[in-house]
Amino acid sequence: GIDVIDKQHQYLVKLINLMIDEKDHITNDAVKAIFVELIHYANIHFHDEEEIVRETNYPNKLEHKKEHRYFVDELEKIELDIIFENSQAVEKMLKFLTNWLLNHILVSDKDFAPFLYEKEEFESV
Secondary structure, three states: OOOHEEEEEEEEHHHHHHHHHOOOOOOHHHHHHHHHHHHHHHHHHHHHHHHHHOOOOOOOOHHHHHHHHHHHHHHHHOOOOHHHOOOHHOOOOHHHHHHHHHHHHHHHHHHHHHHHHOOOOHHHO
């Protein structure tokens, strides 16, 4: 229910769908470009989301931030496969991102949503 966060999540879904649609024909350069977009996405999105969460009474703020750090750590591991053009890099990235989408965005992020609506300034967002 927060426009900027929802749009960022939609962008991640678009990146995942792009990789799924092209995975059998995707070039190494395209994989690298998508990876750069993922890093850019993570930096902006996590900053925005953590700012919003920090301003609430959400009791699991630190755990949520740890989940974001886990995402970045996992992308760094996948980055090695991309750099060395491992044929499994796309599959690893898709598996990780799909899992992230299902377990973090659709579970963890939804968990703090009720705390946002306690704050007046988020009611109109």
